[in-house]
């Protein structure tokens with residue numbers, strides 16, 4: 001079974017991830033102190049918010065203190081690029097070199113890799129990074145985001161399956177619904193890919209208020225993990241983590 005640190009994905013109980021969006025080391029450490037007491041399983045370090053993210057040395061120093069500070073929770077390391085709704089640009093070269101230096105340290109349990117780097121020009125480096133992660137027991141969460149619209153059903157399914165073919169342990173897709181029918185499209189794609197690959201965890205969500213049902217009831221359709229907000233959310237529609245936990249306890253068996 002796939003796990004992010006101690007959090008097993010796909011065991012029937014939806015896992016909760018809380019993002020950290022601090023800009024300074026002090027902000028991030030304060031978030032660690034706060035989040036370690038919250039009812040969540042995974043902490044996502046959104047390094048694109050960090051003021052010194054351009055320096056891999058600074059990232060490594062930060063990770064060394066973050067890992068013990070979050071207690072017994074899994075650590076997911078994410079640089080969300082500007083194109084996919086993140087805070088900061090990075091060259092493809094720097095993106096993979098950064099991941100290649102972080103993976104062997106043992107400070108992270110999982111890394112996020114944006115699926116759209118799997119194009120002909122960058123596939124080779126991506127394949128190497130995925131292999132390095134697997135060698136070091138680091139879970140690969142491959143992701144794709146559309147902050148403006150919801151792709152068509154076949155497109156969502158194609159992306160989720162494509163991520164698996166590119167070596168993802170977990171395929172993740174987030175998009176913005178414009179209508180209730182878009183929300184159904186996300187849930188339907190989740191259900192169909194999950195029934196095709198019952199043993200492989202998926203993470204899907206529709207963002208914004210319309211999509212809240214996918215963040216709270218997604219497990220019915222095959223979603224394994226949902227993102228909840230602590231003090232500050234990292235994407236629209238994230239539900240405050242205590243409220244989220246209470247709903248999940250009712251929805252999950």
Ligand SMILES: O=C1C[C@@](O)(C(=O)O)C[C@@H](O)[C@@H]1O
Nearest residue numbers: 019078143174207227234235
């Ligand atoms: O990919 C995701 C999902 C997310 O975008 C959300 O909609 O909850 C939040 C991000 O921090 C995370 O990396």
